[in-house]
Amino acid sequence: MTVEDVAWPVPDRPIAGLDEIVRACIPVHVLMAPDQSICDEAARSRMLGWAASRFISGLRLVLDVRTLWPDGDAGDDDFARVFDALSIIENEFGDVLIQNLPSDEVLLGNTATSLPSGPGLELADRFRRSYLRWRLPLLKSCENDNSWSQTxxxxxxxxxxxxxxxxxxxxxxxxxxxxxxxxxxxxxxxxxxxxxxxxxxxxxxxxxxxxxxxxxxxxxxxxxxxxxxxxxxxxxxxxxxxxxxxxxxxxxxxxxxxxxxxxxxxxxxxxxxxxxxxxxxxxxxxxxxxxxxxxxxxxxxxxxxxxxxxxxxxxxxxxxxxxxxxxxxxxxxxxxxxxxxxxxxxxxxxxxxxxxxxxxxxxxxxxxxxxxxxxxxx
Ligand SMILES: C[S@@+](CC[C@H](N)C(=O)[O-])C[C@H]1O[C@@H](n2cnc3c(N)ncnc32)[C@H](O)[C@@H]1O
CATH class of the missing domain: 3.40.50.150 (Vaccinia Virus protein VP39)
Known part of the structure; x- marks a missing residue:
């Protein structure tokens, strides 16, 4: 199950029933929308520490350009800092899904996706393209390593x-x-x-x-x-x-x-x-x-x-x-x-x-x- 609207980097109040659900072996995912502090090691550590201590199974992150860069201005270096932070979280946590960007299955060509729409599109579009450039080689390298015996x-x-x-x-x-x-x-x-x-x-x-x-x-x-x-x-x-x-x-x-x-x-x-x-x-x-x-x-x-x-x-x-x-x-x-x-x-x-x-x-x-x-x- 997914718990939505969990505050980044840690919830501001206990999540009712969480312990019981986890103990019943039901995987719990939390939905968070990080701000700029995703690039800050201390904020990431707080989030990872909380998630590990509650046995959270998966993180669903919404990378919203308006939350990340409220003044509407960001360039390739800013994007790269966010992606570096994502890699660190992924390496430590294991199950991270970027909710509002194309999933790995989409990038591997297994399913279709649609383009983002709405206000702030120009920055969102540049960010999405940058994400594709960053994520795709990573996935392609996994394919070769893992496909050999894996069907x-x-x-x-x-x-x-x-x-x-x-x-x-x-x-x-x-x-x-x-x-x-x-x-x-x-x-x-x-x-x-x-x-x-x-x-x-x-x-x-x-x-x-x-x-x-x-x-x-x-x-x-x-x-x-x-x-x-x-x-x-x-x-x-x-x-x-x-x-x-x-x-x-x-x-x-x-x-x-x-x-x-x-x-x-x-x-x-x-x-x-x-x-x-x-x-x-x-x-x-x-x-x-x-x-x-x-x-x-x-x-x-x-x-x-x-x-x-x-x-x-x-x-x-x-x-x-x-x-x-x-x-x-x-x-x-x-x-x-x-x-x-x-x-x-x-x-x-x-x-x-x-x-x-x-x-x-x-x-x-x-x-x-x-x-x-x-x-x-x-
Ligand atoms: C050769 S497959 C074996 C799969 C299965 N255990 C079996 O015997 O059919 C090894 C699997 O371990 C996974 N793996 C390797 N390191 C891992 C890690 N640190 N945590 C979770 N999975 C890992 C790989 O992605 C791969 O799918």
């Missing part, structure tokens, strides 16, 4: 349901009908969809993903399939927008970047925080498309990863209850296979573009290898 249809094919560890062994997470599970770095919802039957119609899987274009796509895909016990929220692994001890379990799967960037400990701490005592958390590191010859020495690859994961799980409130190495043989996705696959699926998610993979001289069978650590919250 729900492909993911469902890639990881065969029968081989998926946690959905097939709900007892490892102590899941039962009615359980609430948080899926951290949920991407297009593959893990959430798989866990959905284990928690049943009365349960809930809350998927947290940093890219809105992915969580929106995941929500659509789940709706199309009539899966109703999933929630998709844009948000960050390092700041899960849920109060302490709200969930029965938390999972994270296939996010190499989190471990590589040293964010494993903060993510696991957040997962432990949102799970109730006695609940379980599981993280799975997934190495995809390994040549079989490399499998002869899997620990050569896993030494470092295993050390990162053990370090992240070494927290006083956690007791490790299981460690598993598992995986599956998969067909090669190099060479022509990869190009065909990409051509077939990419346009569904983003603008069509074509990349031909290097032709592999020696296409062969590959394996995906997973390492899972499961811990119980003390």
């Amino acid at each position: 729900p249809e492909v993911e469902d094919k890639l990881v065969r349901a029968g081989d998926d560890l946690l959905p097939n062994h709900p007892e490892l997470l102590k899941l039962q009908p009615g359980s609430i599970v948080v899926d951290v770095c949920g991407g297009l919802g593959r893990v959430a969809r798989r866990l959905s039957p284990a928690v049943g119609r009365d349960g809930l899987v809350i998927s947290i993903e940093m890219f809105r274009c992915l969580s929106d796509r995941a929500r659509r895909f789940a709706c199309e399939r009539d899966i109703t016990n999933l929630q998709f929220r844009p948000g960050l692994a390092q700041r899960i927008p849920l109060p302490d001890a709200t969930a029965d379990a938390a999972v994270n799967e296939w996010t190499g970047g989190i471990w590589e960037l040293g964010m494993g400990p903060v993510m696991v701490r957040e997962m432990a925080r949102v799970v109730r005592p006695g609940g379980r958390i599981a993280a799975t590191h997934r190495l995809v498309q390994l040549q079989l010859s490399a499998l002869a020495q899997p620990w050569v690859q896993y030494d470092r990863i295993y050390a990162w994961m053990r370090e992240a799980f070494a927290q006083p409130e956690l007791t490790i209850v299981a460690e598993r190495i598992w995986g599956q043989i998969v067909p090669s996705l190099v060479g022509e296979n990869a190009s065909l696959w990409r051509k077939q699926y990419m346009p569904r998610l983003i603008n069509p573009f074509d990349v031909t993979y290097r032709q592999d001289e020696n296409p062969d069978t590959r394996a995906d290898v997973y390492l899972t650590i499961i811990a119980q919250r003390n």
Whole structure:
């Protein structure tokens, strides 16, 4: 739900019922119209501190040129300062939507939009154009990084349901009908969809993903399939927008970047925080498309990863209850296979573009290898 007209940078009075709504796992977004003080670090910190302390899930900002520049005068440098401030807020907060400017989906060409109208248009128009120039390269760079494996249809094919560890062994997470599970770095919802039957119609899987274009796509895909016990929220692994001890379990799967960037400990701490005592958390590191010859020495690859994961799980409130190495043989996705696959699926998610993979001289069978650590919250 969205709470409208919240004063910037913090509300001037408590929001009635907010705590109850958040505790019921309903994502709360607040609508704010920042003034010039968005460029001021102290004002931003006040806002971010308030939003984090209330477990606000998303910020909807109205960037109104009349509120930002009441005297009607601003140039490119002023615009850039506002966009810098936005980047800082986005990096720290995770889910920020600019309510009155084209959304990422529009910029990616997935839906139509209309031009702004009304008084003050000239400044508004320059500001909008400047926003497009700033936002578009950012989004385009995300496309390349994230499109590779990211279509729900492909993911469902890639990881065969029968081989998926946690959905097939709900007892490892102590899941039962009615359980609430948080899926951290949920991407297009593959893990959430798989866990959905284990928690049943009365349960809930809350998927947290940093890219809105992915969580929106995941929500659509789940709706199309009539899966109703999933929630998709844009948000960050390092700041899960849920109060302490709200969930029965938390999972994270296939996010190499989190471990590589040293964010494993903060993510696991957040997962432990949102799970109730006695609940379980599981993280799975997934190495995809390994040549079989490399499998002869899997620990050569896993030494470092295993050390990162053990370090992240070494927290006083956690007791490790299981460690598993598992995986599956998969067909090669190099060479022509990869190009065909990409051509077939990419346009569904983003603008069509074509990349031909290097032709592999020696296409062969590959394996995906997973390492899972499961811990119980003390
Ligand atoms: C390879 S995908 C895996 C998606 C899903 N967990 C699965 O197994 O199918 C990794 C996802 O993690 C997301 N991600 C990476 N860092 C994140 C962070 N700090 N907070 C939230 N999501 C993040 C990426 O945007 C991407 O969608």
